[in-house]
Each structure stands twice: as structure tokens, then as C-alpha cells.
Amino acid sequence: xxDGTFTSAGHLHETCRGDAYARDCPTRQLLDRxxxxxxxxxxxxxxxxxxxxxxxxxxxxxxxxxxxxxTLRSLERDGLLTRHPVATVPVTVSYRITPLGRxxxxxxxxxxxxxxxxxxxxxxxxxxxDRERVPA
Amino acid sequence: xxDGTFTSAGHLHETCRGDAYARDCPTRQLLDRxxxxxxxxxxxxxxxxxxxxxxxxxxxxxxxxxxxxxTLRSLERDGLLTRHPVATVPVTVSYRITPLGRxxxxxxxxxxxxxxxxxxxxxxxxxxxDRERVPA
Numbered sequence: 242x243x244d245g246t247f248t249s250a251g252h253l254h255e256t257c258r259g260d261a262y263a264r265d266c267p268t269r270q271l272l273d274r275x276x277x278x279x280x281x282x283x284x285x286x287x288x289x290x291x292x293x294x295x296x297x298x299x300x301x302x303x304x305x306x307x308x309x310x311x312t313l314r315s316l317e318r319d320g321l322l323t324r325h326p327v328a329t330v331p332v333t334v335s336y337r338i339t340p341l342g343r344x345x346x347x348x349x350x351x352x353x354x355x356x357x358x359x360x361x362x363x364x365x366x367x368x369x370x371d372r373e374r375v376p377a
Numbered sequence: 378x379x380d381g382t383f384t385s386a387g388h389l390h391e392t393c394r395g396d397a398y399a400r401d402c403p404t405r406q407l408l409d410r411x412x413x414x415x416x417x418x419x420x421x422x423x424x425x426x427x428x429x430x431x432x433x434x435x436x437x438x439x440x441x442x443x444x445x446x447x448t449l450r451s452l453e454r455d456g457l458l459t460r461h462p463v464a465t466v467p468v469t470v471s472y473r474i475t476p477l478g479r480x481x482x483x484x485x486x487x488x489x490x491x492x493x494x495x496x497x498x499x500x501x502x503x504x505x506x507d508r509e510r511v512p513a
Contacts, residue, residue, distance in 0.1 A: 261418060261489055264439035269414050271492045271499060276412020278405050282397060303400035320502025341498055348487035353397055355481050356407045362477055363407060366456025 274319065279304060279312045281349050287322055287338040288346045294334065321345070410455065415440060415448045417485050423458055423474040424482045430470065457481070 261268040274280060282301050286292060292300075298309055313336060316322045321342035325335045338346075397404040410416060418437050422428060428436075434445055449472060452458045457478035461471045474482075 261414075261493065262422075262437055267500070268489070268492045268496055269418075271496060272417055272489060273412075273414040275488065275492065276409075276414065276417065278397075278409040278412065281408055281412065282405075286398075301398055318503050318506040319499050320506075321499075341495060341502070344495065345488070345491050348484055348491055351484035351487060352411065352481070353404070353408060355484055356404045356411065357397065359477060359480065360404055360407060363455050363457075364403070366477070367454050370454040370456075 271319075274315065275345060275349075277312070279308060280316060280321075281353065283309075283312060283316060283336075284321060284338060284342055284345065285349055285353065287336055288343065288350075291325070291335050291337040293327065293336070297336065316342070407455075410451065411481060411485075413448070415444060416452060417489065419445075419448060419452060419472075420457060420474060420478055420481065421485055421489065423472055424479065427461070427471050427473040429463065429472070433472065452478070 260266050261272060279301070282304075283297060286297060286300055294309065294313070297313075298304060298306065301309070313322070317324060317336075320339060322336050322338050325337055327333045327335050396402050397408060415437070418440075419433060422433060422436055430445065430449070433449075434440060434442065437445070449458070453460060456475060458472050458474050461473055463469045463471050
């Protein structure tokens with residue numbers, strides 16, 4: 242096999258050359274996943290401190306229970322976070338970022354910094370684009 | 378209005394505080410858009426040099442004509458690239474990254490570098506996760 246491919250179990254094959262421009266390269270899927278807004282927000286929060294489900298849900302205004310569960314599970318499967326039982330009654334689970342996940346934080350922070358600081362320029366560009374394309 | 382919202386025309390309102398954790402903040406939508414794999418690949422290529430549609434299509438193995446058109450239009454609307462007519466017969470269009478788009482490249486390169494270099498660790502984590510969750 243020349244390029245990396247997803248196996249039937251859906252995990253990344255290790256033989257990929259790591260070329261995101263190539264059709265079947267898993268880097269592409271990975272790129273899509275780590276660029277997902279919920280993943281980004283969760284990883285950034287866990288970069289500050291480990292957190293329980295309920296706290297994450299509270300911090301990420303508007304995320305549904307289902308979407309939070311789903312995204313946490315994907316991130317755990319990708320090796321970006323781990324689950325740790327907390328001795329509460331009933332037992333709860335705390336989520337902790339892994340070294341692999343922590344290595345991604347620099348890029349995510351740059352991305353969110355760009356989005357937060359340049360947002361008004363994007364808004365202005367969008368307004369201009371829409372104005373020019375709608376006949377008066 | 379306290380937070381930024383999408384107007385009916387769908388562009389980002391400029392009054393947003395720039396808090397990606399807040400429910401209605403357009404930073405979130407922006408984050409999702411710039412994290413999209415096709416947007417990332419297109420912007421990285423245009424960071425190298427301006428390119429025509431046909432060349433972009435050739436470089437990004439597997440992208441459909443429709444998806445490439447759609448993504449280019451979104452990126453133009455967001456002010457991340459501009460279109461320039463080329464004096465060919467028939468006239469074609471070349472795409473050029475803007476300074477606003479160029480400012481995002483650092484983050485995108487870090488993200489793709491991470492994906493390309495840490496892919497095998499992600500693959501190993503996924504295989505481990507799947508193995509532990511399937512009863513023997």
C-alpha cells in the first residue's frame with residue numbers, strides 16, 4: 242500500500258506519507274477533525290486545566306449534551322485527551338489533555354486569536370461582497 | 378446588541394466581543410470555516426503563489442469542481458482571497474491570498490505540520506481505543 246488509508250475499523254493507517262494534498266491521505270481527515278469548532282474549544286479549555294463534563298458544558302455556551310459526548314469520545318479515540326474517574330458520589334469523570342493534544346494547542350490558539358482579532362475585517366469583507374453582488 | 382450575531386444577510390456583526398465560548402459569537406462560525414480542510418489546503422497553496430482554478434483543482438487531489446468553486450467563493454466573501462482576470466483566451470481568473478488571509482497562514486501551517494508529523498501517534502491511539510472497546 243502506497244498511501245495511508247482508513248481501515249475498516251476507521252483508524253488511520255500508519256503507512257501514509259503525510260501529504261495532506263493527496264486524495265487518500267488520513268492527514269486530511271485529521272485536519273478536518275482538529276479544525277472542528279467544538280474540538281478546538283474543548284482542547285483549549287482542557288489546556289487550561291482538567292475538567293468534568295458538567296464544567297465543560299457550562300463553559301461552552303450552547304453545546305448540546307450529545308455533541309459534547311460525541312466530540313469528547315472522538316478526541317479520546319484520537320489520543321488527544323484521557324478520562325479519569327473522580328471519587329464523587331456517584332463517580333464522575335474528569336477529562337485531561339494528553340501531551341499529544343498539548344502539542345496542538347499552539348496552532349489552535351493562533352487560529353482562535355486570528356479569528357477573535359480579525360473578525361471585524363471579515364465582517365466588513367462579507368458586507369462588501371454581499372453589497373456588490375446584490376443589484377441596487 | 379451585546380453579542381455579535383449573524384444578520385439576515387449572513388455576515389458577521391461587528392459588535393461581537395470576540396469570545397468563541399459564547400453561544401452567538403461569530404468567532405465560532407469563523408473558526409469552523411477556517412478549520413475546514415478544503416479552506417486550509419486552498420489557503421496554504423495560495424500562500425505559495427497565486428493560482429488559477431484548474432491548477433488548484435490539480436494540486437488538491439480529489440476535490441470536486443463544485444466544492445472548489447464553493448470554497449473559493451466563501452473565502453473570497455470572507456476577504457481571505459481575491460480574484461484577478463488573466464488575459465488568456467478565453468479570459469480566466471487567478472486567485473490571490475489577501476494580507477488578512479496571509480496572517481492566518483502561520484496557524485494553518487502549524488496545524489498541518491502537527492497533523493502530518495503526529496499522524497502515526499493518532500493512528501496508534503485509535504487502534505488501541507478500538508481494540509479495548511471490542512470484546513475478544
